Amino acid sequence: MSVSSPVVRMRGVAIGYGDRPAVRDVDFALDAGEVVVLLGPNGAGKSTVVRGMLGLSRLMAGELELFGVPAADFRQRYRLGYVPQRHTIVGGVPSTVREVVSSGRLARKRLFAPMRAADRAVVAAAIDLVGLAERADVSVGKLSGGQQRRVLIARALAAEPDILVMDEPTAGVDAANQEILAATLGQLVAGGSTLLLVAHELGPLEPLIQRVVVMRDGRVVYDGPPLPGGEGAYHSAEQGAYRTVHHHPDEGHSGYLGLTGRLP
C-alpha cells in the first residue's frame, strides 16, 4: 500500500439507506496523521458518511476509496478501527473488559486461528492505554458509561488500525469522564494516530482537532481549520459561501495506532 494514498477519499459521494440518499455530493479526503471532526446538527448526515466508509450503509453514487482501493474491492477492514456510538455494551451474558476487547483482535485473525501470546499482549496494551488495566477482568456491566466507551476504544485499538473512527465519543458521558476520554485521545494523537470523529459539538476534544468538516442537510458546508468563536463561527463562514480548500498536512504519516511500539 503506497504511503501517499489518503486513508479515505470521497468524490461526489451519495450514501443512504434503502433507496434514499441521506448525504450527497460529498467530496472529502483524509490523510494519515490528521485529526478531523465531522461536525453538524442531528440529522446532518455525519454518521451516514462514516457508516458509508465502514461499509455499513450503501454507497449510491460517486467514488469511495479506502487506502487507495475502491471500497467495493477493499478487504482490509481491520485498518479502520470503529468506535460506535453505543450507550451500553452489555449483552445478555456477562463478559469482561478483556473478552470484549479481544473480540476486536479477530479482524486480524484467520478463521479457527487461536489467540496467541502476541495477540493477548496487544489486547492488554489496548486496555492499558485506555486506563482500564485494573478492571480488565471485571464484567463490563459493572462499569460506568464513560468506562464502557473506553472499552469500545480499546476494542477498536486491539485490531491495530490505521485510523480510529469514532461516532459521538463524548455523547452521554459525564464531564469528568469526558476529560478522561479527551486525555486518552490526546495520547493517541501525540503518538501520531489518525482520528476521524463525529460530533455535534467539540467540547473537551477541541484542543485535539486540526480540521473541521461541517455538515448540514446531507452536504458538506465547511471544510477547513477550526475557527475561533465556537460553532457559530462555522455558521457565518458557511453563509459567506466560504469554503476552504483543504491542504494536505505533512504527508508520510503511516503506521499503526501507537500500540505496536508499546508491546514488550
Place this chain on the structure above:
Amino acid sequence: MSNLLHYSFMQRALLAALLVGLTAPSVGVYIVQRRLALIGDGMGHIALAGVAVGVLTTSKPVLTALAAALAGAVGIEFVRARGRTSGDVALAIMFYGGIAAGVVLISRAPGGTPANLTSYLFGAITTTSRGDLVVFGVLAVLVLTVTVGLAPRLFAVSNDEEYARASGLPVLAINLLLAVLTAATVVISMRVVGLLLISALMVVPVATAQLIVGSFRSTLALAVVLGLLVSVGGTATSYYADTPSGGTIVLFAVGLFAATSAGTSALRALRRDTHDEAEDHLHRHGEDCGHPGLPHEDHVDYAHDGHRHAAHGAHYDEH
C-alpha cells in the same frame, strides 16, 4: 442405580441426555447473549412439522425433524437479516404454522396416537433408538467442534453485530451457522427433552450460571456443567418417578435457577452492608487533592461531594 442401567433403553436415554447437557448450553449461551431466548422454542415448533412428515411416511422422524429444523433455521436467519419490524410477525407465522401442521399431520398418521404426540412434545425415556443415538452423536460432535473452534467469532458477532460487520467478519455466514447449530441442538434434544421444552435447556442453565460468575467463558463452562447435571439427573428421576423426562429435566433446571437466584441475592444483600465501591475516580486522594481528610479508625477517609472515600487497593470504598 444399577437397575437403572440394566435396561438398554435407559442406557440410550442417559447417553442422549448427556449429549443434550453438553450441547444445549454451548449453543444457548450465544442465543442468550443476543437476547433471543425464544428462538430455540420456535425451531422446536418447526421441527414438529418435520417429525409429523416422518411419522406419516414411516421414515425416521429424527431425520425429517432435522431437515425441517435446518430449513426453519435458514428461514429465520433471512427474516432476521432483513431486519424489518414485520419480521417478528413473519417468525410467529412460521413457528405456529409448523406446530399446527405437526399436530394435524400426526393425527392422520397410521401410527399417530395422542401418546406419541405427547412424547415428541415433552420427551420420553423409552423412545431413543440406536439409530437416533448415532444421529445425535454425529450432530453433537459437529456442534461442539464448531462452538469451541469458532467461539471468539460467535462471541464477537453476538456481542455487537454492527461492529463485527464493520471490522470485516462474515456476519451473515456466522449468523446462519449459529442458526444451524441451534437446529442441530433441537434435534439432539427431541427424544429426552421434547420439542416444546428444548429451549429451556438452552437458556436456563446459562441464566443460572451468570448469577454466579462474571465472565463469558466461565458462564459457558458452568452452564455446561449445570446442563449435564439437570439433563442426566432429570432423566434418571423420570425413570423412578414415572414422569415425562423433558418436564422433569426442565423442572430441575428451573428449580436450580430459583435456588441460585435466592442464594446469590441473599449473599449480595449481606455484602452490600460491608463493601460499597466508589464511582469512577479521577485522582488519588491525598494531602493536596482539595478534599478534606477525615481520620477513620486506622486510615484516613476523604470527604468527596458529601460522602466519604477510603482507599481500598486500586479503588475507593464508600465509608
